[in-house]
Amino acid sequence: MDGTRGKRIKLRENDCDKVGTLTEIVENILLRFPVKSISEFNAVCKQWCKVIRTPSFTKKQLSLSKAEPAFILYPYVDDDTDLYLVSADGILTEKVSLPRCEDLSFLSMICSYNGLVCFTNCPWRPNPETTKVEIRICNPATRKIHLLPEGSSSEEEPTVGVAFGPSDYKVFRIFHPKSDSEDTLPECEVYSPSTGVWRGIGSVPKCPMKSHNIFVVGKVYWFLPSEDDHTIAGSILSVDMEENFQVIELPEEVTAHAFLVNLDAHLCLVAIYDDDLIMDIWLLKYKNETEYYWERICSDYIPYSTMENTDAAAGLKNEIFIITSEHYFLYDIGRRTWIELDFVENFQRNCPVIFSYTESLLPCNGVMGPEI
Structure with a gap:
């Protein structure tokens, strides 16, 4: 026994x-x-x-x-809220329809990181004195969406950016409070899913041109308008997870066709010079926390004419995805080669945007379940 x-x-x-x-x-x-x-x-x-x-x-x-990163493309068409996933070699792999977004107008995809994307839209509002912007954090892979609470009242359309931490994110909302003074600076408030509310952090030096932003190694980057021409980028505004702002000067005179891209965890500036048919790619490098410099890593001719507008650009490892008014291109920086892409599905587009994309299970509300 x-x-x-x-x-x-x-x-x-x-x-x-x-x-x-x-x-x-x-x-x-x-x-x-x-x-x-x-x-x-x-x-x-x-x-x-x-x-x-x-x-x-x-x-x-x-x-x-x-x-195995990829690209995520949004054509920006009023009656179509579908997203398109494109592999690193330029193959259209999947069409994604986000739930509860079918009836939203003027939906804009403004950033993408670790499988989460941020959308904004301006719904119709009866009060013309203020501008409301709805902000949604979405996970295209899980089809989950998190609608943020409404922020402070703004006289102009607010600018939005998202900083992503290891287990949380922060949404920065730069807005224009009502004031009788023309010298009033724009203000910023921050939303974190851990608190679920907006928190004011004071004024900012300048307001970005638009909400399109890039997150790279702990910082959010937007274009700031030029003093001479507000339709052209003049500098860059950055903010980190600790809510510190910095204005970064651009390397040279930049045309209207300039784009910020995340290239293998580095902030890069892609500038298209129409007159010379040349594309320059600049890499931002930091000497320390505040000192920086730009290094031109590539300069090459573009394979399309000035009759085409360059609408969007995104970076992925050693490649740049370029969208023009007529074509899609993949540019290999190391080989200096252009590949024209021919998608099976020819969708209409107005103002397309494209970002690098990594499929993930991260929750849109920033809350992960407990360990077992």
């Missing part, structure tokens, strides 16, 4: 070890699936659901997904 009891206890210990090993095996298998499939696996069994809903699984999935 004693030998039998000892054997039974040993078997139970082995069974426990097998359960632990099986959980790891299940996790490793699930991590290899697309996010859409992983979301569906939640309903398969309780064990899978527990594994998928842990923060550690979300972080591991994001780490694996970063090895």
Whole structure:
């Protein structure tokens, strides 16, 4: 009997070890699936659901997904709120329809990072003295959307930017408070999902040209308008997660066709010079926290005429995705080669935007479940 009891206890210990090993095996298998499939696996069994809903699984999935980044394209058409995913080699892979966005007008995609994108739109408002902007954080892979609460009243359309932390994000909203003085500076308020409310942080030196922004290594970047021509970028405004603002001067005179891109975790400036048919790519480098300089890493001829407008640009590792009024191009910086893309689906576009994109399970409300 004693030998039998000892054997039974040993078997139970082995069974426990097998359960632990099986959980790891299940996790490793699930991590290899697309996010859409992983979301569906939640309903398969309780064990899978527990594994998928842990923060550690979300972080591991994001780490694996970063090895295969892509592009996310929004054509910006009033009656179409669909997004398009494009692989790193320029192949249109998926069309994504966001839920509860079908009836929204003037929807703009302003940034993308770690699988989360931010949309803004200006709904109709009966009071013409103020401008309301709705802000939504969306995850195209999970089809989840988080609508932020309304911010402070603004006389002009506010500018929005998003800074993304390891487990949270901050939304910066730069607005124009009502004032009788022409010298009143724009003010900024910050929203964090951990608090769920807007918090004022004071005035800012200047107001960006538009909400289109790039987040790179802890900082949000917007274009600031030139003093001579407000339709052309004159400098850059940045803010970090600690809410410190900085104005960055541009390397040279920049045309209207200038774009900020995230190129392999570096802020780059892509400038198209129509008269010379040349594209310059500049890399921002920091000597320390406040001192910086620009390095031109590439200068090459563009393969299209000045009759075409350059509408959008995005960076991905060693490539630049260019959208013109007539064409789509991928430019390889190392090889100095242009590839014209021919998408199977020819969708209409008005003012397209494109960003680098990494599929993830990150929640739109910034709240991840507990570990198990």
